[in-house]
Amino acid sequence: MTYRALKSLRTWLPEGASPSICAFLSLKNCGPLLDEDALNKAAETGLASQDFCELCVWLSSQIQPLCNLEESISATAGGEDIESLQLEMSGFLKELACPYPALVSGEIKERLKKKEDCLKVLCKLLERFFLRCKGCHLTNNNEVHQEIQMICEALGLPKSSSSSDIPLALSNIESKLKALLPSLSSALCFISLLDKINNTLCSEYECRRRMLMKRLDVTVQSFGWSDRAKVKTDDIAKIYQPKRYGLSPKSTVSLAHLVAAREDLSKIVRTSSGSTREICAVNKVYFPVMQLQF
Numbered sequence: 001m002t003y004r005a006l007k008s009l010r011t012w013l014p015e016g017a018s019p020s021i022c023a024f025l026s027l028k029n030c031g032p033l034l035d036e037d038a039l040n041k042a043a044e045t046g047l048a049s050q051d052f053c054e055l056c057v058w059l060s061s062q063i064q065p066l067c068n069l070e071e072s073i074s075a076t077a078g079g080e081d082i083e084s085l086q087l088e089m090s091g092f093l094k095e096l097a098c099p100y101p102a103l104v105s106g107e108i109k110e111r112l113k114k115k116e117d118c119l120k121v122l123c124k125l126l127e128r129f130f131l132r133c134k135g136c137h138l139t140n141n142n143e144v145h146q147e148i149q150m151i152c153e154a155l156g157l158p159k160s161s162s163s164s165d166i167p168l169a170l171s172n173i174e175s176k177l178k179a180l181l182p183s184l185s186s187a188l189c190f191i192s193l194l195d196k197i198n199n200t201l202c203s204e205y206e207c208r209r210r211m212l213m214k215r216l217d218v219t220v221q222s223f224g225w226s227d228r229a230k231v232k233t234d235d236i237a238k239i240y241q242p243k244r245y246g247l248s249p250k251s252t253v254s255l256a257h258l259v260a261a262r263e264d265l266s267k268i269v270r271t272s273s274g275s276t277r278e279i280c281a282v283n284k285v286y287f288p289v290m291q292l293q294f
Contacts, residue, residue, distance in 0.1 A: 038051070040115070042118075043115045043118040043119050043122075044115045044118075046112045046113060046115075046117075046118050047082045047085055047086060047089075047112055048082065052118065053085065055122070056073055056089065056121065056122070056125060057073050057074070059125040059126065059129050060072060060073040060089075060092055060125065061073075062129055063096070063125065063128050063129055067096070067128070069092070069095050069096070070095065071088070071091040071092040071094075071095045072088065072092065073085070073088045073089055073092050074088060083108060083109065086108050086109070086111050086112060087108055089103075089111075089112070089121065090103065090104050090108070090111060093121065093124065096124065096128060098124055100117070100120050100124075102117060103117060103120060103121060144166065145160065145166065148160060148166060148169050148170070148173075151173055152169060152172070152173065155173060155176045155177075155180075156176075157169070157172050157173065157176060158172075191255075194255060194258075194259075195255050198254075198255050198258065202250070202251045202253075205251050206249050206250055206251065209249045209250075209251075210249045213244075213247055213249060216244070217244070220236070220240055220244075223236065224236060
């Protein structure tokens with residue numbers, strides 16, 4: 001199965017593949033393992049095989065940004081520091097939700113000693129590599145094509161029929177915008193005024209948000225005043241601090257966002273109306289209306 005997957009790397013090549021993928025398909029990178037005997041020998045040797053390690057390191061370097069992973073696998077010179085490589089690979093596979101317990105648990109030194117385990121690692125990495133690369137390629141192309149079609153529709157230009165027409169569509173959009181800019185000179189004078197208003201609102205928003213964040217810090221700190229909570233200070237900090245550092249007092253909405261926003265975003269939806277409260281999962285049980293009898 002792994003050999004067929006490796007061999008298919010030379011035939012599976014999506015349109016517009018990145019240069020790194022093209023380089024990987026060359027004999028320079030994985031050529032030795034395209035031979036079935038060489039692959040079996042590398043799998044038997046495991047992490048002591050330089051070809052096997054290089055293939056795993058390259059696949060992990062491609063999968064990591066595609067899947068937004070934190071773990072990574074570092075290259076080793078000539079099979080040195082195998083134990084650290086085993087630890088990195090186990091962490092990487094664990095983050096990938098590897099279904100093979102023998103590869104992510106147990107004694108570190110005993111992992112990836114068997115040929116079957118090494119082949120399982122390659123299968124998992126190749127499977128994720130194929131799925132993510134192909135999925136990202138198709139998704140990105142479709143999203144870009146849809147956005148360009150919407151721009152063409154707004155400007156009254158003919159829509160592009162396929163993703164191959166994108167360069168021509170972009171050229172038409174640029175020409176159309178250059179033709180429209182002179183007629184918009186009177187409207188552009190309001191941009192500076194809108195920018196000043198937006199800066200004032202953002203300054204007020206930042207002040208309010210800083211106050212709320214300070215109240216949040218004080219509230220969380222108050223949870224640690226009791227004797228029972230004092231022994232769990234580190235646990236509370238471990239959970240709270242990553243979320244707290246993700247909060248920013250500054251607004252992420254710029255004037256460009258406001259100008260490009262759809263009209264329906266300006267509609268304020270009440271969050272405390274009767275119909276909204278009835279949908280809330282907390283209000284699944286209703287209290288009966290009590291009538292006072294005199």
